[in-house]
Amino acid sequence: MTTQPEYTETELETLRQAVIMSGHAVVFCEFAIVSMGIEIATLGKEITGAVEKHPDSQLIQTLFAKYANGKEPQEKEEPQTEVSPDAILESAVSLIRKALAILEKKATPAEIQEYKEFTYGCANSVAHAAGEGLFGIGDKVSKKEAATLNVLKTTLGL
Structure with a gap:
């Protein structure tokens, strides 16, 4: 079972951001104002509901407890990056690869699979x-x- 002390805060943030950027890659792959709002809200619900939906996953609990019940933590100011669909997808793919490398060293095969599926x-x-x-x-x-989902699925090895 994974516990938080096995991961640095930087590693945990990489694991969180891979999930969030994967959702953003789908949201921003095409521009449609109404759809984007609905999709962003859906991603928020997935993240804030993760702890409740995965009560037996120590990894998911560790990653998303601070988002539970709609309590999003105050985000730190990030440097501006290119905001194009390709750049966002590239960022998501890069974060997924980094996240999987972290998990390969520290998580069980079951936890890795659960993270990929989540x-x-x-x-x-x-x-x-x-x-x-x-x-x-x-x-x-x-x-x-x-097409974006296919890239994410392939990158995750699903």
Whole structure:
């Protein structure tokens, strides 16, 4: 069983950010104001509900306890980075790779699989949250979202 002292705060933040950026990669793969709002809200619900949905996962508990019950921690100011769909997806892929490298050294195979599935599940929930198009009334998962999910799934080794 994984416990927090096995991870540095920097490692924990990398693990958290890989999940969050994976969701953002789906949200920002195409621009649609209404859909983006719904998808961002869905990602927030996935993150804030993680502790409740995964009560037996020490890793998920450790990573997302501070987000439980909608209590998002105060984020520190990050330097501005390019905000294009490709840049966000590239950042998500890079963070996933870093996260998996951390987990390979410190987590059990079951915890690694659970983390992979949780990360992909969050992104998948975002993709299914709203439909395609300006008002989100088209197909639930657009071609761009499906392509983004495929990249994430491949990177996660699922």
